[in-house]
Amino acid sequence: MSKIKIAHVLHSVGGVDVYVRFVLDNIDNSKFCSVILHGKHDTNHPFLDKDKEPVKEYRPSIVRDISFIKDLKAIFEIYKILKKERPNIIHAHSAKGGIMGRVVGRLLNIKVIYTPHAFSYLSAETKIKRKIFILLERFFSKGDGLLLATSNSELKRGLNVVKFDPKRAFYLNNSINSINNVPNLSIPRTWPKEYICTVGRPSYQKNIELMIEILGKINEFREVHLVIMGVGPVSYRLSNVQDLIKKKNLEEKITLINWTNRDNILNIINDSKFYISTARYEGLPYSIIESLALSKPCLVSNCDGNVDLIKDGFNGFVISDDNIDTFVEKALYLLSDEKALKQFSENAFISFNEDYNISKNILKLEEFYTVHSKFN
Structure with missing residues (x-):
């Protein structure tokens, strides 16, 4: 044959x-x-x-x-x-x-x-x-x-x-394949131990500006760092993002990482508290699938792809209408309630294994x- x-x-x-x-x-x-x-x-x-x-x-x-x-x-x-x-x-x-x-x-x-x-x-x-x-x-x-x-x-x-x-x-x-071993980080780690993360170039699609607004509000209640991976040559809104970070006095709260290999991305997601996405649209984002495979809950915008992957209140939260206050509320909940975070993490892996393996x-x-x- x-x-x-x-x-x-x-x-x-x-x-x-x-x-x-x-x-x-x-x-x-x-x-x-x-x-x-x-x-x-x-x-x-x-x-x-x-x-x-x-x-x-x-x-x-x-x-x-x-x-x-x-x-x-x-x-x-x-x-x-x-x-x-x-x-x-x-x-x-x-x-x-x-x-x-x-x-x-x-x-x-x-x-x-x-x-x-x-x-x-x-x-x-x-x-x-x-x-x-x-x-x-x-x-x-x-x-x-x-x-x-x-x-x-x-x-x-x-x-x-x-x-x-x-x-x-x-x-x-x-x-994706199951992630059985988390690779070592091959770039210098310059951010604090407690952080949240995202993967996505500064672009209209990823709406990183909204994420910066959310982080600024979160830090009014609790200090947390944001690591943004995927800043590269097609990041046509990078200057907008950098200006907003400066305007919000968040230079010490945000780390921008250029294009890096998948091993580094997996390592950074694995050590984070949770993954965040403010995208305006998606297909079915691999970074969120990887987060689920690594047992990481996700806080996401209500757009295609995100809503397929995240079941609100089960393996993360889906926030409608770019509501900053709701983003902040759910972020603080995940950051402060260790028991809830553990349950969300277990549910994240269940979601991956059932539907995205x-x-x-x-x-x-x-x-x-x-x-x-x-x-x-």
Whole structure:
């Protein structure tokens, strides 16, 4: 029996990169083989399969921002690559990879699975952009391609806003391996013992400004430090965040950490009191899944992804309407009640093991690939 060949098309950054690497690291090599098509300037880390062998990679001209000429060039390059490779399935990731993958899939008559990792229109900061992005998502949702959302919330948006055909729309939770050993920290630790943490670049999506406002209020009642990981080259609101930290006199209460490896992130989450997210939108955030796997409760905003992962009052708290006072109240509760914190921590791990352990969910993805490859 020949293997099912899957071509992943993506701009390999952030959660999209993490998703594909977890799939490659867990999918059955005796039944599936993979090909990766990603941008020339996104990642230099090789993609490895379950046996730690290199996966075949191509680097077409996929870029993060919209560029008509560069995007057309990338589509032509992807077409030539996939015409040669002839995969059974194209798995197209995020808005950019999703459009390119679906265009080429139609030209070559190859089945396409589209995973948004948070729909593009959610990133729009104006109503006009939002409408344009929704129209684009709707246009490319037509045809016989499939939606494979990363959460139930994302699936609902695909059905209700993007208008996918319910018969072609599914979801499978983002998942990770169990974290059996917490790695050592390889960067200097300059923050105090008691702290809370988050992962996310200063951006419209992550809404770090709200988090700083919350921290300022918490420190009116109890001193606590905030560690923000993921400050990097695409942190276009970094200056806003730095100015707000200075304005609130929180320079000694906040540590900003540049892009760092996953081992350091896991170590920092593991030693924190709890994880906090003020995001405006998400797909299904890996940093929260990692927090649950490390038995850390989470205090989160009421947005897609967050509400799938956190059951209010069980493994953390979900705060609606960016209510600063409620954020502060629940944060102080977790910081002051050790018994409650312990129970929330135990519940966090239960949530991970039941719904977000890839050892279970990879079998569902393999079945999904197998069923839908039969239509090629």
